[in-house]
Amino acid sequence: MQSAIECENLETAYAVSLSRPILNRINCTINPGEFVCLLGLNGAGKSTLLRAMIGLVPLKQGVIRINGVTMTPRTLTQTRRDLGMLFQGGGLIRQLPAIENVLCGRLGELPTWKTFWGFPKQDRRLAIDLLTRLGLQDQIYQKTGQLSGGQQQRVAIARALIQSPKILLADEPITGLDVMAARQVMDILSKLHQEQGMTVVVVLHDLALAAAYAQRAIILDAGRVVYDGNCDRLHDQFSQLLSY
Numbered sequence: 001m002q003s004a005i006e007c008e009n010l011e012t013a014y015a016v017s018l019s020r021p022i023l024n025r026i027n028c029t030i031n032p033g034e035f036v037c038l039l040g041l042n043g044a045g046k047s048t049l050l051r052a053m054i055g056l057v058p059l060k061q062g063v064i065r066i067n068g069v070t071m072t073p074r075t076l077t078q079t080r081r082d083l084g085m086l087f088q089g090g091g092l093i094r095q096l097p098a099i100e101n102v103l104c105g106r107l108g109e110l111p112t113w114k115t116f117w118g119f120p121k122q123d124r125r126l127a128i129d130l131l132t133r134l135g136l137q138d139q140i141y142q143k144t145g146q147l148s149g150g151q152q153q154r155v156a157i158a159r160a161l162i163q164s165p166k167i168l169l170a171d172e173p174i175t176g177l178d179v180m181a182a183r184q185v186m187d188i189l190s191k192l193h194q195e196q197g198m199t200v201v202v203v204l205h206d207l208a209l210a211a212a213y214a215q216r217a218i219i220l221d222a223g224r225v226v227y228d229g230n231c232d233r234l235h236d237q238f239s240q241l242l243s244y
């Protein structure tokens with residue numbers, strides 16, 4: 001079976017501030033349709049690994065393959081087509097209405113002239129459909145900065161989904177949300193995984209949530225993978241290492 005994501009021996013440049021590379025020979029494989037969580041203390045390298053997977057981190061050595069295609073400057077556009085990313089903090093434009101933020105997800109695909117007078121009707125329809133499916137039918141035209149944290153995270157999910165990714169990478173999508181909103185966001189990711197077979201890789205800090213939602217956990221410590229396996233005994237094994 002072809003892997004969704006393969007990271008082979010990833011190493012970033014030596015960081016003087018850390019006295020080591022941020023990613024220090026990382027090997028991991030994500031299978032198609034898997035729901036995997038990335039765990040680790042602050043500074044372990046989780047965000048850097050996720051950003052490396054979409055080609056945003058210069059590597060000193062190592063290979064990344066997305067659905068069998070090796071990521072190079074030449075294949076970057078192609079490999080990114082399969083990937084959707086939820087950035088830490090959402091990365092939304094607060095002054096824009098929710099729908100416009102979702103449509104921003106289409107900017108990479110559309111030539112400038114197609115967006116010069118606004119986004120095409122079919123894209124607007126798709127954005128409305130996605131926001132409605134995510135329970136934001138009443139917030140479609142509301143300024144994003146006026147929405148709650150959980151609602152903003154759902155806008156960010158819609159923006160990732162409008163790109164029709166096969167793989168969704170989510171960097172701490174529930175940080176700062178209350179318990180209810182966090183569950184809602186995790187349930188949405190879980191539904192995408194279960195109903196659409198989407199491959200999901202999510203950075204979490206909560207062992208209980210990781211065990212509840214993910215099939216597999218990858219734990220990083222100081223830029224290395226220190227655990228890659230099921231979530232059955234995560235709390236017993238790692239609550240001390242991961243006590244924040």
Ligand SMILES: Nc1ncnc2c1ncn2[C@@H]1O[C@H](COP(=O)(O)OP(=O)(O)OP(=O)(O)O)[C@@H](O)[C@H]1O
Binds near residue numbers: 022040043
């Ligand atoms: N561009 C950079 N230059 C130098 N150091 C960096 C850079 N980006 C990140 N770092 C450092 O690399 C380490 C790993 O950062 P990263 O954000 O990947 O960690 P993380 O595991 O996601 O942490 P957190 O849980 O706090 O988000 C941190 O110590 C960070 O300060």
